Amino acid sequence: MPDYKHSIPPETGLLVKEAALAAMSAWVAAIANNIKNPVAGIGAAIDILDRDLERLDGDTGVSLASPRETISRIKIRMSLLNEYVTELVDFAKPPNVFPARIELDPVISVIKEGIADLGADPETVQSGLTDDTHQITADEGRLVLILKSLVLNGIEAIGSNKKAKILIAAQRQYNGRSHGVLLSVEDNGPGFFDNVITHIFDPFFSTKEASTGLGLTLVKKYVDAHRGTIMISTSKSLGGAKVEMFFPD
Template structure:
């Protein structure tokens, strides 16, 4: 039987790779897939930006815009400039990848540098290695950033097409340069960002307007209540003044003839109490019918020094061991009624001394500190003590008439202080400072210079 040997043959089939197909590593996506993934990230960034706009404040929104722009455009750095309303100033308000000292201090004029030119023209810009060739840029627009390989800059436009600000991203060498396609995507992102920023600003404006309206209504209600209260107080004070004068006169007459020490002690108590009631009626009348301030130019330093000198012995009697004065200027011209302002300052100084004495503060370092310094358009006077400070539940009622924590206080002192300061164009506020004790701040505007000055 013949042995039949079967031979197996291997057939090799050659296949041709389609034209244009590139062999790739099985773990790495092709350039086309990578590009699709990048576009998907960019679209996702647009969606997330719009979705989060209504649920965050402006500061966080600007940070989101910057971070998402950097991620979507594969950038190394990003920044947002916002235009200050009513001016040509652009302030960097958010950044990614830049040093803090840079992002906190950059301010440009509209038309200055690349960001300023974009705000001026409202046109996006793609800048690669040689930015001098760009038709919209001049020599002075190019910042010295040798590490930047490529950059995109686009305007943030509001609903009326006004430039709210500018969004910028950049890549550092040796990264690949941006393309016109990237610029179109970036412009779309900036347009969306401008819309959500405008929306957030509108919401903030409406919220602030509502708060201002509510505050105005509260102030009007307060004014009506104070007017009614003042009228009532004035009537009471007027009715009390004449009888009190008669009582005091009778007590003083009896004191002249009385030899009995016990009787004299009681009569002195009567006179002392009548004097206290007399001060109360005076305070009531001053609060209800304040005298309009006679405004003249004075040196605030002189007014403060005069009151401190006048009260130094009284403050020491109340237990205040030191009164420190720090004047950072020699001349502080203000347009005020010096007598009324002096009484207001006197009230604050005595209150500070009484507050330290009320808790048995007999330490050798119990002190009041006065500091006067210049602000841009005003003078700031601080009156500080190292006493117990102001309880949190007291601060909110501190300026209300007839509110007091003193056993025998009228509650009109600080209300009158506020009324006096505001009548002279100033403001007054109270707070506790970190070192302990209370701090009262009086802010008065600079005296307006005349043409002769």
């Protein structure tokens, strides 16, 4: 006979989970707010320092190339920290997105630069845009976060034993209600494993040792905020994971 004394009904389990998530969101929001202002202040101070050094570089006989190089490295780390704070804030409350008609090519260039800053080969990322998909309706900052998160997931899944290939492609589509762009990110990794696929959008779910597990939770949250849809499948051309997102015009 099973021991029912210690089991809780599934609906109670769900409420406990929701309450825990609400408490966690409030906690994350408090941390994010406490670091947001100092991060912005440090960023502004570094910009001033950078401008001062640029001016002095021409005026003095001493080369300031080395400190300016250090400042540019600090700026890269600061922008990663800023992205992280944005993600924490967005996790804690519904994100405010401001979709506009934007160019996709510069966004893909930013993604390539971002992964180069992290030490990966920017040529890992290939762009497969069609003539009619160079523009998309999206919040540019959030689209960068979405694509960066998906590209990093691909690179992490492929690992170091194989040359990584990530394809960012797009096509125009009508989804029965609106016209828009179907944007996809696919890789040549092992694909989503069956035992993880039902959890990938759960906050803090990760199979990696040092990861937060907020990546896909936020990607879905951002796509939802654009009134879009997200689908997971296997890449036909590359064999690994494929994530497709529909962004209505």
